[in-house]
Amino acid sequence: xxxxxxxxxxxxxxxxxxxxxxxxxxxxxxxxxxxxxxxxxxxxxxxxxxxxxxxxxxxxxxxxxxxxxxxxxxxxxxxxxxxxxxxxxxxxxxxxxxxxxxxxxxxxxxxxxxxxxxxxxxxxxxxxxxxxxxxxxxxxxxxxxxxxxxxxxxxxxxxxxxxxxxxxxxxxxxxxxxxxxxxxxxxxxxxxxxxxxxxxxxxxxxxxxxxxxxxxxxxxxxxxxxxxxxxxxxxxx
Amino acid sequence: xxxxxxxxxxxxxxxxxxxxxxxxxxxxxxxxxxxxxxxxxxxxxxxxxxxxxxxxxxxxxxxxxxxxxxxxxxxxxxxxxxxxxxxxxxxxxxxxxxxxxxxxxxxxxxxxxxxxxxxxxxxxxxxxxxxxxxxxxxxxxxxxxxxxxxxxxxx
Numbered sequence: 001x002x003x004x005x006x007x008x009x010x011x012x013x014x015x016x017x018x019x020x021x022x023x024x025x026x027x028x029x030x031x032x033x034x035x036x037x038x039x040x041x042x043x044x045x046x047x048x049x050x051x052x053x054x055x056x057x058x059x060x061x062x063x064x065x066x067x068x069x070x071x072x073x074x075x076x077x078x079x080x081x082x083x084x085x086x087x088x089x090x091x092x093x094x095x096x097x098x099x100x101x102x103x104x105x106x107x108x109x110x111x112x113x114x115x116x117x118x119x120x121x122x123x124x125x126x127x128x129x130x131x132x133x134x135x136x137x138x139x140x141x142x143x144x145x146x147x148x149x150x151x152x153x154x155x156x157x158x159x160x161x162x163x164x165x166x167x168x169x170x171x172x173x174x175x176x177x178x179x180x181x182x183x184x185x186x187x188x189x190x191x192x193x194x195x196x197x198x199x200x201x202x203x204x205x206x207x208x209x210x211x212x213x214x215x216x217x218x219x220x221x222x223x224x225x226x227x228x229x230x231x232x233x234x235x236x237x
Numbered sequence: 238x239x240x241x242x243x244x245x246x247x248x249x250x251x252x253x254x255x256x257x258x259x260x261x262x263x264x265x266x267x268x269x270x271x272x273x274x275x276x277x278x279x280x281x282x283x284x285x286x287x288x289x290x291x292x293x294x295x296x297x298x299x300x301x302x303x304x305x306x307x308x309x310x311x312x313x314x315x316x317x318x319x320x321x322x323x324x325x326x327x328x329x330x331x332x333x334x335x336x337x338x339x340x341x342x343x344x345x346x347x348x349x350x351x352x353x354x355x356x357x358x359x360x361x362x363x364x365x366x367x368x369x370x371x372x373x374x375x376x377x378x379x380x381x382x383x384x385x386x387x388x389x390x391x392x
């Protein structure tokens with residue numbers, strides 16, 4: 001045993017092995033941090049949760065605008081009422097996340113919003129609009145002050161009338177042309193729609209031509225509703 | 238055989254080997270590999286959220302739920318989820334005080350016992366706010382919240 005201990009050879013092997021061991025333990029620690037990071041911070045799950053809340057808020061704004069444009073009555077409280085209910089139910093739907101949503105209804109601006117809703121009908125260029133600014137907090141991930149805006153917009157412009165034809169354009173948010181409308185999405189007051197075509201115009205983009213059963217006299221009233229159910233009534237030109 | 242030098246080296250090497258094996262075992266215990274159970278449940282949750290969100294963005298989820306087209310929901314989920322993922326969905330109506338189950342017909346795919354025996358079941362909660370139902374110019378567009386609970390398990 002004394003000989004064994006007194007044997008002074010082999011120190012290099014010890015040092016090398018210890019260094020390798022230290023390196024492996026260090027790599028292990030780094031690996032541990034890397035692989036458990038995902039477990040503690042499942043960002044994608046929270047991003048989808050935020051996406052869900054954002055999408056539902058957008059849908060609620062659209063739904064409220066549909067409700068608002070269904071009647072001639074100027075019930076501008078519908079959006080605020082719906083948002084209050086959504087704000088209250090959010091914590092019940094996403095229990096344990098600590099989700100809370102604050103909102104600011106648009107007022108004034110160029111569309112003359114009132115409680116987040118606006119409509120300017122019976123003009124040659126008419127529109128229906130809604131806009132709300134949201135702030136989302138999710139306490140469980142320390143998210144505060146995530147801001148997003150939800151808007152809904154539909155514009156109907158009567159371009160011209162020629163005999164029994166009415167030419168109109170329909171635009172959505174940011175002036176994007178609505179291209180999916182059919183004959184059933186339009187109504188011409190006092191006339192039956194007998195034909196419906198569309199063509200591309202260099203200046204106006206997509207122009208819908210509504211053919212009526214008899215010659216149309218000016219001004220004419222046209223009503224449109226898009227796939228979401230938002231309506232606009234225009235009179236002109 | 239008579240060479241008595243170097244025994245200490247052998248012992249040192251054995252000791253060092255033990256240290257290496259210990260280090261590797263330690264790292265392996267702490268690592269959450271892609272096939273581990275902890276990872277699997279989170280992965281299924283992500284998958285479920287993404288599938289519901291995609292269907293909702295396309296406007297299909299709200300339409301199927303509010304018009305109670307349960308068979309279409311099953312078909313849509315079967316198309317979008319991997320074939321080895323089983324699901325069980327329940328739709329609830331949310332009023333001021335209560336939460337009431339809406340679908341009397343099961344919205345599911347796979348062996349029901351999988352949701353009892355499986356160690357990894359992901360549960361996803363998803364909210365809907367309403368859907369304008371109508372034809373031509375008349376729409377009923379009211380705030381009418383629903384909660385969707387989607388359970389996922391690997392078959």
